[in-house]
Amino acid sequence: MSRDSNRADLLIRNATLIDGSGAAARHGSLAVRDDRIVALGTLDGWTGATDVDAGGKALAPGFIDVHTHDDRALIANPGMDCKVSQGVTTVVTGNCGVSLAPLAIDRRPPPPLDLICEDPAGFFADFADYLSFLDREPPATNALAQVGHSSLRAGALDSLDRPATSAEVAAMRGKLEESLEAGAIGLSTGLFYPPATAAPTEEVIELAKALRQAKALHTTHMRDEADHVTESLEETFRIGREAQVPVVISHHKCAGQANYGRSAETLKLIGATREKQHVGLDVYPYVAGSTMLDADCLADASRVVVSWSIPHPEAAGRDLEDIAADWGVAVEEAVARLTPAGGIFFMMDEADVQRILAFPHSMVGSDGLPHDSHPHPRLWGTFPRVLGHYSRDLGLFSLEEAVRKMTGLPASEFGLTDRGRLAVGAAADLVLFDPEEIIDAATFDAPKTPARGIREVWVNGRSVWRDGATTGARPGRALRLQSLTVPSAA
Numbered sequence: 001m002s003r004d005s006n007r008a009d010l011l012i013r014n015a016t017l018i019d020g021s022g023a024a025a026r027h028g029s030l031a032v033r034d035d036r037i038v039a040l041g042t043l044d045g046w047t048g049a050t051d052v053d054a055g056g057k058a059l060a061p062g063f064i065d066v067h068t069h070d071d072r073a074l075i076a077n078p079g080m081d082c083k084v085s086q087g088v089t090t091v092v093t094g095n096c097g098v099s100l101a102p103l104a105i106d107r108r109p110p111p112p113l114d115l116i117c118e119d120p121a122g123f124f125a126d127f128a129d130y131l132s133f134l135d136r137e138p139p140a141t142n143a144l145a146q147v148g149h150s151s152l153r154a155g156a157l158d159s160l161d162r163p164a165t166s167a168e169v170a171a172m173r174g175k176l177e178e179s180l181e182a183g184a185i186g187l188s189t190g191l192f193y194p195p196a197t198a199a200p201t202e203e204v205i206e207l208a209k210a211l212r213q214a215k216a217l218h219t220t221h222m223r224d225e226a227d228h229v230t231e232s233l234e235e236t237f238r239i240g241r242e243a244q245v246p247v248v249i250s251h252h253k254c255a256g257q258a259n260y261g262r263s264a265e266t267l268k269l270i271g272a273t274r275e276k277q278h279v280g281l282d283v284y285p286y287v288a289g290s291t292m293l294d295a296d297c298l299a300d301a302s303r304v305v306v307s308w309s310i311p312h313p314e315a316a317g318r319d320l321e322d323i324a325a326d327w328g329v330a331v332e333e334a335v336a337r338l339t340p341a342g343g344i345f346f347m348m349d350e351a352d353v354q355r356i357l358a359f360p361h362s363m364v365g366s367d368g369l370p371h372d373s374h375p376h377p378r379l380w381g382t383f384p385r386v387l388g389h390y391s392r393d394l395g396l397f398s399l400e401e402a403v404r405k406m407t408g409l410p411a412s413e414f415g416l417t418d419r420g421r422l423a424v425g426a427a428a429d430l431v432l433f434d435p436e437e438i439i440d441a442a443t444f445d446a447p448k449t450p451a452r453g454i455r456e457v458w459v460n461g462r463s464v465w466r467d468g469a470t471t472g473a474r475p476g477r478a479l480r481l482q483s484l485t486v487p488s489a490a
């Protein structure tokens with residue numbers, strides 16, 4: 001080989017390579033030219049314009065956050081500190097039925113659409129315009145964008161408390177098809193939420209049929225994650241079956257004390273269904289969820305913390321019970337005074353969280369809410385918490401398996417053929433971290449705290465996070481739908 005063939009733009013030497021497939025880590029080096037991995041292994045005789053001695057630390061594919069609400073964060077905070085500080089290099093947006101496009105609206109958007117944007121002018125009427133905005137003003141991370149069913153409904157229906165008429169379904173389907181053509185990767189639903197609860201299963205099936213031809217997927221915040229979680233799973237499977245598309249169950253959980261322990265049953269059902277059709281799922285590593293503050297959400301929660309409030313911004317970070325006590329009112333009345341608002345709800349069983357995390361088909365998704373004034377710590381802590389707390393400290397699974405759940409598995413579920421792996425030809429999305437040190441530092445009291453143990457993060461071959469700070473580079477791309485290969489049922 002000539003000397004030039006051994007020259008890299010970036011050479012990371014002396015690393016523990018974790019390739020994202022779940023295979024055992026091995027010692028070696030990795031070479032990058034431009035935005036691609038060009039060699040990995042021993043690499044004696046290679047030189048790099050930038051040379052990094054990894055000091056034996058772990059080098060993995062950049063993490064893919066499959067469940068985010070970063071639609072507008074990519075525009076408002078393009079440095080994406082909360083994500084790159086965890087080693088995340090790609091985010092999937094438009095979850096839970098809520099997306100920034102396509103929607104033309106002239107009033108404050110109904111909750112939970114306001115979780116991603118309160119200003120009607122912040123939404124994009126055309127999906128193509130949203131993606132080309134990201135092309136022109138790139139963020140630090142890559143993005144894969146979905147269309148939200150509730151956003152479609154808010155644009156097509158004059159009132160959201162009823163099923164869509166066939167003309168409205170056709171209008172929504174037209175918007176969805178246009179969006180898929182522009183590069184949307186799928187359709188999400190949030191049947192749990194007020195803008196979509198009145199939508200019958202058939203409405204979703206009609207829309208999801210548009211996904212089949214585009215080879216896109218369907219993700220869902222199911223109608224019920226509590227007492228009727230198995231019925232909701234069956235509804236999700238039916239949508240996938242009748243529309244013939246892969247489905248992904250978002251942030252799988254069994255909410256409410258009466259349902260603690262039921263993940264044994266739900267995972268068995270998911271496992272059995274996977275023999276017949278494609279079902280994926282994601283999970284975040286906490287016993288508390290977070291969403292809009294609503295009296296309906298109180299029943300399943302043992303504790304509620306306010307994450308933001310328009311009339312009472314000073315309430316953010318405080319327990320709802322303390323606020324109600326201070327005001328001398330019932331919690332329901334406190335909720336009414338605080339809204340529009342968001343909350344953090346303690347409503348899960350630690351044993352369920354661990355069982356779902358350990359399920360071999362579960363991916364990791366943060367579900368972080370980037371615009372909350374006092375966000376759930378999952379926004380800044382999810383990935384290091386899985387690696388440090390659940391894998392290393394509790395030994396729930398190996399480090400290689402933890403990395404697979406954040407890289408190789410989501411890449412295959414979301415049709416990313418050239419990411420999520422350390423392999424020659426793959427995109428150079430990389431994270432260098434210390435497996436001994438890595439841990440989340442964000443807490444429910446101090447949620448905006450960067451994790452520890454992430455040394456450096458590269459997106460498309462360019463460094464975006466180094467020594468505890470963003471570099472200022474914005475090499476992210478709005479990735480279009482690649483031919484989403486439906487992974488085999490097994």
Ligand code: ZN
Nearest residue numbers: 096221250251
């Ligand atoms: Zn959700």
Ligand code: CU
Nearest residue numbers: 067095096367
């Ligand atoms: Cu969500």
